[in-house]
Amino acid sequence: MWLVIAVGLARAYVARGSYHGLYYSIEKPLKFFQTGALLEILHCAAGIVPSSVVLTGFQVMSRVFLTWAVTHSVREVQSEDSVLLFVAAWTVTEIIRYSFYTFSLLNHLPYLIKWARYTFFIALYPMGVTGELLTIYAALPYVQKTGLYSITLPNKYNFSFDYHSFLILVMISYIPLFPQLYFHMIRQRKKVLGHIEDYSKVE
Amino acid sequence: MKHYEVEILDAKTKDKLCFLDKVEPNATIGEIKSMFHKSHPQWYPARQSIRLDPKGKSLKDEDVLQHLPVGTTATFYFRDLGAQISWVTVFLTEYTGPLVIYLMFYFRVPFIYAPKYDFTTSKHWVVHLACMCHSFHYVKRLLETLFVHRFSHGTMPLRNIFKNCTYYWGFAAWMAYYINHPLYTPPSKLYGEQQIRLALILFLFCQIGNFSIHIALRNLRPPGSKTRKIPYPTKNPFTWIFLLVSCPNYTYELGSWLGFTLMTQCLPVAFFTLVGFIQMTVWAKGKHRSYLKEFRDYPPLRSPILPFIL
Numbered sequence: 250m251w252l253v254i255a256v257g258l259a260r261a262y263v264a265r266g267s268y269h270g271l272y273y274s275i276e277k278p279l280k281f282f283q284t285g286a287l288l289e290i291l292h293c294a295a296g297i298v299p300s301s302v303v304l305t306g307f308q309v310m311s312r313v314f315l316t317w318a319v320t321h322s323v324r325e326v327q328s329e330d331s332v333l334l335f336v337a338a339w340t341v342t343e344i345i346r347y348s349f350y351t352f353s354l355l356n357h358l359p360y361l362i363k364w365a366r367y368t369f370f371i372a373l374y375p376m377g378v379t380g381e382l383l384t385i386y387a388a389l390p391y392v393q394k395t396g397l398y399s400i401t402l403p404n405k406y407n408f409s410f411d412y413h414s415f416l417i418l419v420m421i422s423y424i425p426l427f428p429q430l431y432f433h434m435i436r437q438r439k440k441v442l443g444h445i446e447d448y449s450k451v452e
Numbered sequence: 453m454k455h456y457e458v459e460i461l462d463a464k465t466k467d468k469l470c471f472l473d474k475v476e477p478n479a480t481i482g483e484i485k486s487m488f489h490k491s492h493p494q495w496y497p498a499r500q501s502i503r504l505d506p507k508g509k510s511l512k513d514e515d516v517l518q519h520l521p522v523g524t525t526a527t528f529y530f531r532d533l534g535a536q537i538s539w540v541t542v543f544l545t546e547y548t549g550p551l552v553i554y555l556m557f558y559f560r561v562p563f564i565y566a567p568k569y570d571f572t573t574s575k576h577w578v579v580h581l582a583c584m585c586h587s588f589h590y591v592k593r594l595l596e597t598l599f600v601h602r603f604s605h606g607t608m609p610l611r612n613i614f615k616n617c618t619y620y621w622g623f624a625a626w627m628a629y630y631i632n633h634p635l636y637t638p639p640s641k642l643y644g645e646q647q648i649r650l651a652l653i654l655f656l657f658c659q660i661g662n663f664s665i666h667i668a669l670r671n672l673r674p675p676g677s678k679t680r681k682i683p684y685p686t687k688n689p690f691t692w693i694f695l696l697v698s699c700p701n702y703t704y705e706l707g708s709w710l711g712f713t714l715m716t717q718c719l720p721v722a723f724f725t726l727v728g729f730i731q732m733t734v735w736a737k738g739k740h741r742s743y744l745k746e747f748r749d750y751p752p753l754r755s756p757i758l759p760f761i762l
Contacts, residue, residue, distance in 0.1 A: 403635040408719035 280316055287313065304430070312339065316379050319416075322397060323388040331387060335380025338373045345369055367438040374434070378427055385416055392416060456524050460488055463506040464531040475517065475526075482513035488530070494548035496606040501531040514678075523671055536607035543597040547617045550624030551590040557628035558583045569634045576638045578648050582631050582716050583653055589708065592659065600666050602673045604680075623724045631716050639717045648715055655711030662704035664690035669701070682747055695751075698740040702732040703757055733757050 320332055349366045352358040376416045391397070398412040453527075456477055460470040470491050475484070485497035504520065506529045519528065519564040528549045554586060574580070630636065640645045668691045672681045685692045693700040709725040736757035743750050 337491065370578075402630075402633060403637045405632070405637050405638055405640065406719040407630045409718060 280321065284313060284316070291330075305427075306434070311381075314419075315384065318398075319385055319388055323391050325391050326384055326387045329384060329387050331380045331383030333380070335377045335384065338377030338380060341369065342373050342377070364442065367434070367441055370434050374427075374431055378423065382420055382423060385420055388414060389416060454524065456522075456526055456527045458484060458517075458528065459529050460502070460528050462486075463503070464533045477516075477518035479517045480513060481511045481515045481517075483515070484517070484528075495513060495530075495532060496536075498536040499533045501533050502528050503531070504528065517604045533609065535610035537610045537613055538607050539603045539605060540597060542613050542616060543601075544594060544610060545613060546620045547590050547593045547597065549617055549621040551587060551594070553621055553624045554583065554590075554628040555588050557625070557632040560632065564629070564636055569610070572634075574634075574636065576633060576636065578715065579631060579636060581648070581652065582712070585652070585712060585715070586628075589659065589712075591681075592663065596663070596666055600670050602675070602677075604678050623720075623727075625722045625725060626717065627716075629721055630718050637717075639715075645703055645719070649714075651711045651715035653711075655708050655715065658704040658707035658711060661690040662701055662708065664688050665693075665701040665704060668694075680746065682743065682750060693759075694754075696754060698743055698754050698756050699732075699736040702736050705732060706757070733762055736762075 263360050286309045290302060290308055315335065320327060326332065345362065345365045349358070352362055392399075393413045396412075398410070400408060400410045402409050454477065455473070456475045456479075457468075458472040458689060459468060460472075461467065462469055470488050472484070472487050472543075475487075481502055482497065485500050485502065488500060489497055489504075503510055504522070511520070511528075520526070557564060560569050560572055569745075578631050638644060642650075658744050668686055668688070669683060670684055673679055683691075685694045690704075691700075693703065697703050706725070706729050709721070709728060712726050713721045732757070740754070740756035
C-alpha cells in the first residue's frame with residue numbers, strides 16, 4: 250500500500266515539474282511514468298485501487314501506445330504542439346487522480362480533490378483526445394513514407410502488416426470509444442457528487 | 453394426492469410473477485417452466501432460469517418438485533436469461549461461414565486481390581492441398597453437428613452467435629487471404645516437400661482421432677438423454693489417448709491445426725492455432741474439474757488436454 254502511495258506521489262511531483270518543459274526535457278520521465286502506469290493495471294486486479302481493470306487497462310494501453318509507438322517512434326512529431334497538448338492534459342489529470350487515490354488510501358479525502366477529479370475531466374478529456382488524435386494524424390505521412398513497423402508480402406511467413414492503416418484504424422476507434430468513456434465519467438460524476446448534502450456532514 | 457402451490461417471483465424485484473395451484477408433487481421444473489410460459493408467452497422455457505434462491509444456481513429441468521427442499525407452497529425465483537438460440541443453429545452458422553469464405557479466397561473472387569488475378573488459381577500445389585484440408589475440416593464439423601453430437605444444453609444466449617461467428621469467419625478470412633494470395637510463399641524448396649508431407653499426415657491423423665473421440669463420447673450417452681459418464685478407451689486405437697487426457701477431442705484439434713500451420717507456413721494460421729489452443733485449454737480444464745467433482749473414481753493419471761503437461 251505504501252508502495253502505491255510512494256509511486257503515486259513521485260509521479261505527481263515529477264509530472265508537475267515537467268508541465269512546463271519541451272518534449273526532450275519531459276521525455277524520460279514521461280516514458281518512465283507512463284510505462285510504470287502498467288503497474289496500475291495490477292493494482293486494480295489486486296483490488297488495491299477501486300477502479301475497473303478493463304477501463305484502466307484500456308487507458309494505460311492507449312497512453313503507452315501514444316508515448317512509445319507514436320511519439321517516441323516518429324521523431325518528426327516530437328516538436329508538434331499537439332504533443333504538448335496531450336501531455337499537459339495527462340499531467341493535470343494524473344496529479345489530480347493520484348492525489349485522489351493517495352488521500353483515499355489515507356482515509357482522509359478532501360472534498361475539493363474529489364470534486365476536481367470528477368469535474369476537470371470535462372475539459373481535460375477532450376483536450377487530451379484532441380492532442381492524441383492530432384499527433385497520430387501528424388505522424389501518418391512519415392509512417393507511410395518510411396514504412397515504419399510495416400511488413401510486406403512476399404515473405405516466408407506469409408504475413409503482412411501496414412502500420413499506416415493500423416494508425417488510421419486506431420483513430421477511427423476513438424469515435425465509438427471516446428464517447429463511452431466520457432459518458433461513463435459523467436455518470437460516475439452524478440453518482441459520486443450527487444450526494445452533496447450528505448457529504449458536508451462527513452467532512 | 454396432496455397438491456402443491458407454486459409461486460414464482462422475480463429474482464431482482466421480488467414481484468410476484470405467477471401463481472400456480474394444484475401442481476402435482478411429481479411435476480418437474482421443466483413442466484413448471486411450460487406452465488409459466490403460458491402466463492408469460494414472451495419467456496419461453498429455454499430462457500427461464502428458475503432457482504430456489506434469488507442468487508442461487510439454476511434448477512435443472514429434470515428436478516422433481518417433491519424432491520426439492522420446499523414446503524407445499526413452493527417459492528421460486530425467476531431470472532430471464534435473454535433471447536436464446538439453439539446450439540445446433542449456432543454451430544451450423546459458425547462453421548458454414550469459414551467453408552464458404554475460404555473458397556471465395558481460393559477461387560480469387562473479385563475485389564479481394566488485384567483485378568488481374570480475378571478467378572485465377574495458385575501455381576503452388578500446397579495451396580490446393582490446403583484448400584482441400586480446410587474444406588474437409590469444416591464439412592466434417594457440419595456433419596458431426598447434424599449427426600454425431602449429443603448436446604447437454606439445447607440453447608445458448610443469442611449474443612454468442614455474433615461473437616462466435618466474428619471469431620470463426622474473421623480468422624477464416626484472415627488466413628485464407630494470405631494462403632491464396634498471388635504472392636504466397638510455400639515452404640522452402642529444401643525441406644518443403646517433407647514438411648508438407650509430415651504436416652498432411654499429422655493433420656489427417658488428428659482429424660481421424662478427433663472424429664473417433666466424438667463417436668466415443670456420443671456412444672456414452674443414449675439418444676435423447678443428458679447422462680454423464682467417464683469416457684474410457686475403446687477398441688479404436690485413436691481413443692487410447694483417454695488413458696492420459698480428459699478431453700482428447702481438443703488435443704486432436706490442436707494437432708490438426710498445428711499440421712495445417714506447418715503445411716501452409718503462414719503466421720495468421722499460427723495465431724489462429726494459438727488462440728484456439730488457449731480457449732480449448734480453458735474449456736478442457738473446466739471439464740476436467742467437473743469430472744473430478746462428479747466422479748470419485750476418476751482416473752488420476754489424466755491431464756485436461758496435454759498428457760502430463762496441461
